[in-house]
Amino acid sequence: xxxxxxxxxPPSAIEQRVATLEAxxxxxxxxxxxxxxxxxxxYENDIGARNGARVVARAWTDPEYQQRLLADGTAAIxxxxxxxxxxxxVVVVENRPGVHxxxxxxxxxxxxxxxxxxxxxxxxxxxxxxxxxxxPRAVLRExxxxxxxxxxxxxxxxxAEIRYLVLPERPAGTEDLDEEQLAAxxxxxxxxxVAAL
Amino acid sequence: xxxxxxxxxxxxxxVFAAPWEGRVFAMAIALQQRxxxxxxxxxxxxxxxxxxxxQRPYYESWLAALEALxxxxxxxxxx
Numbered sequence: 001x002x003x004x005x006x007x008x009x010p011p012s013a014i015e016q017r018v019a020t021l022e023a024x025x026x027x028x029x030x031x032x033x034x035x036x037x038x039x040x041x042x043y044e045n046d047i048g049a050r051n052g053a054r055v056v057a058r059a060w061t062d063p064e065y066q067q068r069l070l071a072d073g074t075a076a077i078x079x080x081x082x083x084x085x086x087x088x089x090v091v092v093v094e095n096r097p098g099v100h101x102x103x104x105x106x107x108x109x110x111x112x113x114x115x116x117x118x119x120x121x122x123x124x125x126x127x128x129x130x131x132x133x134x135x136p137r138a139v140l141r142e143x144x145x146x147x148x149x150x151x152x153x154x155x156x157x158x159x160a161e162i163r164y165l166v167l168p169e170r171p172a173g174t175e176d177l178d179e180e181q182l183a184a185x186x187x188x189x190x191x192x193x194v195a196a197l
Numbered sequence: 198x199x200x201x202x203x204x205x206x207x208x209x210x211x212v213f214a215a216p217w218e219g220r221v222f223a224m225a226i227a228l229q230q231r232x233x234x235x236x237x238x239x240x241x242x243x244x245x246x247x248x249x250x251x252q253r254p255y256y257e258s259w260l261a262a263l264e265a266l267x268x269x270x271x272x273x274x275x276x
Contacts, residue, residue, distance in 0.1 A: 014257060018217040021264060022224060028270075031227045039223035044212055108244045109255065118212040118222075124255040 043118055049188035051082050052115035057183035060170045082114045093156055094167045100147055101154045102193030103164040104132040110158035112165050116188050143194045166193040218256040225263050242266055
C-alpha cells in the first residue's frame with residue numbers, strides 16, 4: 001500500500017493528478033508544501049465571513065461610513081484593512097424595505113473572498129448559478145427565505161470586474177448593541193442575500 | 198430532492214470536501230502570488246473548464262484550469 005499514511009484507500013486518480021502537479025510546481029521552485037498548508041489554514045479559519053460582518057456592522061453604526069461604502073465599496077472596505085485576490089472592485093448593494101438583493105456568478109464562482117471566505121458548495125453549483133437568475137424567488141424560498149410578493153428581488157451577476165456584497169437591513173430591536181455585537185449577528189448567507197438576519 | 202445541493206443553514210461549513218481540494222486551491226493562490234500574473238489569467242481558464250463540462254465537480258475544473266496554466270508557463274523558471 002503506497003497511499004498517504006492517514007488514508008486507508010490508495011490515492012484516487014484525482015489525488016494523483018494533484019500530487020503530480022504539486023511535485024512539478026515544487027520542482028520548479030514555485031510552491032512549497034508548508035506555504036500551501038498555510039494558505040489552506042488561512043482560508044479555512046481566518047479569511048471568512050467575519051471580515052464582511054465587520055464591514056456591515058460598521059455601516060450600520062456609522063452613517064458616513066455607510067455612505068462611503070455604497071459609493072465606493074472597494075475603498076471603504078480597504079479602510080478596514082480587507083483586500084486580496086478577488087477582493088478588488090467590490091460593489092455593495094443595500095437591502096431596504098421592498099428591495100432585496102442577492103448575488104450569483106453565472107459564469108463560474110466569482111465571490112468576494114476577502115469578505116466572505118471561500119464560496120460554499122451550493123454557490124458554485126450549476127443549479128444555483130442558472131436558477132438564481134431565472135427564478136430567484138423560488139430558489140430563495142427553497143433555501144428558506146420567503147419574501148413577500150411585493151418585495152423586488154435584484155439579482156447581481158458577478159463578473160471579471162465586479163464582486164458584489166449585500167448590505168442586509170439592520171435587524172429590529174438591535175438599537176442597544178455595539179458594533180462588535182452587531183457583527184456577530186451578520187451571517188455569510190445574509191451577505192450573499194440568501195438568508196434573512 | 199432539492200433543486201440546490203446542500204442549501205446553507207449556518208455559517209462555518211467545511212469549505213474543502215477533501216484535502217486535495219484545499220491543495221489544488223492553495224496551489225493556484227501560491228502560484229499567483231509567486232508569479233504575480235493577473236488573477237483573471239487563471240479565472241478565464243476556470244470558466245473555460247467549467248463550460249467544457251458543467252456537471253464536473255467544481256474543484257476538478259479548478260485542477261484542469263491549473264494544469265493548463267502550468268503547461269503554458271515558460272520552460273525556464275529563472276525568477
